[in-house]
Amino acid sequence: MTAYLKLDHIDKVFTRGAATTEVLKDINLTIEKGEYVSIIGHSGCGKSTLLNIIAGLTGATTGGVLLENREVNSPGPDRAVVFQNHSLLPWLTVYENVKLGVDKVFAKTKSRAERDAWVMHNLNLVQMAHARDKRPSEISGGMKQRVGIARALAMEPKVLLLDEPFGALDALTRAHLQDSVMALHQKLGNTILMITHDVDEAVLLSDRIVMMTNGPSARIGEVLEVPLARPRKRLDLATSATYLKCRQRVLEFLYERHRFVEAA
Amino acid sequence: MSMTATKIEVETAKPAAATVAPVVALTPKRPPRTEAYARMARETAVRVIPPLVVIALLTLVWELVCRRAGSALPPPSRVFTDTKELILDPFFDHGGIDKGLFWHLSASLQRVAFGYSLSAIAGIGLGVLVGQSVWAMRGLDPLFQVLRTIPPLAWLPLSLAAFRDGQPSAIFVIFITSIWPIIINTAVGIRNIPQDYRNVAAVVQLNPLEFFAKIMIPAAAPYIFTGLRIGIGLSWLAIVAAEMLIGGVGIGFFIWDAWNSSHISEIVLALFYVGIVGFVLDRLIAGLGKIVTRGTAQN
Numbered sequence: 001m002t003a004y005l006k007l008d009h010i011d012k013v014f015t016r017g018a019a020t021t022e023v024l025k026d027i028n029l030t031i032e033k034g035e036y037v038s039i040i041g042h043s044g045c046g047k048s049t050l051l052n053i054i055a056g057l058t059g060a061t062t063g064g065v066l067l068e069n070r071e072v073n074s075p076g077p078d079r080a081v082v083f084q085n086h087s088l089l090p091w092l093t094v095y096e097n098v099k100l101g102v103d104k105v106f107a108k109t110k111s112r113a114e115r116d117a118w119v120m121h122n123l124n125l126v127q128m129a130h131a132r133d134k135r136p137s138e139i140s141g142g143m144k145q146r147v148g149i150a151r152a153l154a155m156e157p158k159v160l161l162l163d164e165p166f167g168a169l170d171a172l173t174r175a176h177l178q179d180s181v182m183a184l185h186q187k188l189g190n191t192i193l194m195i196t197h198d199v200d201e202a203v204l205l206s207d208r209i210v211m212m213t214n215g216p217s218a219r220i221g222e223v224l225e226v227p228l229a230r231p232r233k234r235l236d237l238a239t240s241a242t243y244l245k246c247r248q249r250v251l252e253f254l255y256e257r258h259r260f261v262e263a264a
Numbered sequence: 265m266s267m268t269a270t271k272i273e274v275e276t277a278k279p280a281a282a283t284v285a286p287v288v289a290l291t292p293k294r295p296p297r298t299e300a301y302a303r304m305a306r307e308t309a310v311r312v313i314p315p316l317v318v319i320a321l322l323t324l325v326w327e328l329v330c331r332r333a334g335s336a337l338p339p340p341s342r343v344f345t346d347t348k349e350l351i352l353d354p355f356f357d358h359g360g361i362d363k364g365l366f367w368h369l370s371a372s373l374q375r376v377a378f379g380y381s382l383s384a385i386a387g388i389g390l391g392v393l394v395g396q397s398v399w400a401m402r403g404l405d406p407l408f409q410v411l412r413t414i415p416p417l418a419w420l421p422l423s424l425a426a427f428r429d430g431q432p433s434a435i436f437v438i439f440i441t442s443i444w445p446i447i448i449n450t451a452v453g454i455r456n457i458p459q460d461y462r463n464v465a466a467v468v469q470l471n472p473l474e475f476f477a478k479i480m481i482p483a484a485a486p487y488i489f490t491g492l493r494i495g496i497g498l499s500w501l502a503i504v505a506a507e508m509l510i511g512g513v514g515i516g517f518f519i520w521d522a523w524n525s526s527h528i529s530e531i532v533l534a535l536f537y538v539g540i541v542g543f544v545l546d547r548l549i550a551g552l553g554k555i556v557t558r559g560t561a562q563n
Contacts (some may be wrong), residue, residue: 044265049384055467075466076467077467078468081463083460083463083464087460087461087463087464089464089478091483091557100464100468101467104468105468145414179349
């Protein structure tokens with residue numbers, strides 16, 4: 001097993017004045033190239049903090065993140081993030097939003113025409129080329145998130161980080177977008193790490209599901225392999241015994257052994 | 265479960281079996297031109313008529329109040345007959361300060377343009393500094409809060425002492441009057457940039473200069489324009505007062521000169537022009553802001 005992305009003994013302590021809160025404790029995880037891994041846990045368990053640490057937006061208190069055996073501790077396009085609330089810049093068009101990253105990452109390696117073609121290629125991947133000149137306020141929530149995915153993909157990240165990417169969408173749009181992400185993963189073979197709180201979503205999309213215990217001092221409670229063959233079809237899985245068993249395991253973990261307790 | 269499934273199948277089978285209806289091309293009925301013009305005229309009338317009525321009524325009251333013999337202020341009819349020459353020929357130039365109103369207004373506007381441009385540049389710069397750096401804010405903000413309460417004219421003697429000339433002093437008064445709202449609003453705008461945008465910039469690895477141009481300025485633009493709009497209003501307030509004291513060509517001194525020669529009608533006319541120009545300046549900045557912040561204001 002080759003470690004592509006490695007989380008090595010990560011602890012995170014927030015300090016405010018004299019009070020300290022230990023959010024994450026001893027997080028160890030290795031992810032292979034091309035793997036789709038989900039991190040699931042109750043809200044407030046620190047899964048978003050973990051993603052921010054991997055993205056380099058927050059520093060770990062101890063421990064570190066290794067990408068291809070090199071430590072990474074500042075944000076960069078090799079770990080592009082798809083943010084929960086799309087985070088498109090409202091004063092730029094769809095095209096310009098994607099181009100912002102492309103211009104930076106490929107400033108030296110691609111010509112102007114090549115960068116333009118690359119932006120359009122990525123918009124085509126998420127079926128958003130038709131809206132290239134629209135502003136984010138003129139397109140729907142699902143479309144915004146597609147553009148957010150295109151922006152991240154266009155940076156050719158080594159690891160694609162998804163921070164509850166479908167959380168703010170309605171159920172039908174969500175299902176549609178999940179299928180899109182699954183197809184993209186199939187086609188491009190990206191390494192993807194996704195934060196989610198949706199059990200079905202985790203089982204449907206992931207190769208492995210990392211379940212986190214409740215905070216404070218959240219740890220990795222259990223890692224579940226999802227032995228379902230790809231490509232997966234949503235409708236077929238509804239009756240698949242393996243799917244139901246995986247789903248059952250995650251539900252048991254979340255609702256029996258680590259039930260969400262309202263923070264005192 | 266299976267029951268409902270079959271039911272759905274039966275229902276969906278029906279429309280599929282139906283023959284395709286012929287497509288009838290419908291030309292959308294366009295309202296005739298005259299109707300569109302009539303609507304436009306109605307909409308304009310709704311906006312224009314009420315203020316006209318109010319103005320007419322006020323002028324009538326003014327006329328009635330001031331028409332009596334011995335009244336201190338002239339009625340509108342007298343104002344018009346007294347200032348007819350000034351109204352009809354704003355471009356005359358007899359040398360010295362004996363010029364048409366156009367020249368007075370343009371001299372004032374030039375001073376405002378100078379002072380306001382300087383304060384816009386310095387104000388946005390300082391605002392970015394204070395908004396971005398906690399230490400700059402702690403150091404400078406108390407100073408700003410005190411300085412901004414000083415009335416514009418209180419700066420004039422000091423600036424006359426420093427510059428020893430009317431022209432730069434007037435420009436300085438404009439500058440120091442209009443800079444505070446620009447600084448404060450810019451700083452608030454910068455501080456309110458959502459963390460999401462900063463995260464995006466960090467992931468894309470924008471350098472500080474790119475971050476300033478591509479994220480900071482567009483994100484804070486609505487706030488900056490609020491500051492600029494308050495600033496232009498204050499500049500116009502200050503210039504009239506400052507010019508009364510420094511003299512020379514300018515609408516402020518024109519008013520003071522008219523008072524000294526007891527030409528009350530000329531004062532009324534000048535006030536009318538000052539109001540109109542101030543209104544136009546405000547609209548100009550507001551319009552510019554609307555164009556620049558097209559994307560940011562929504563969402």
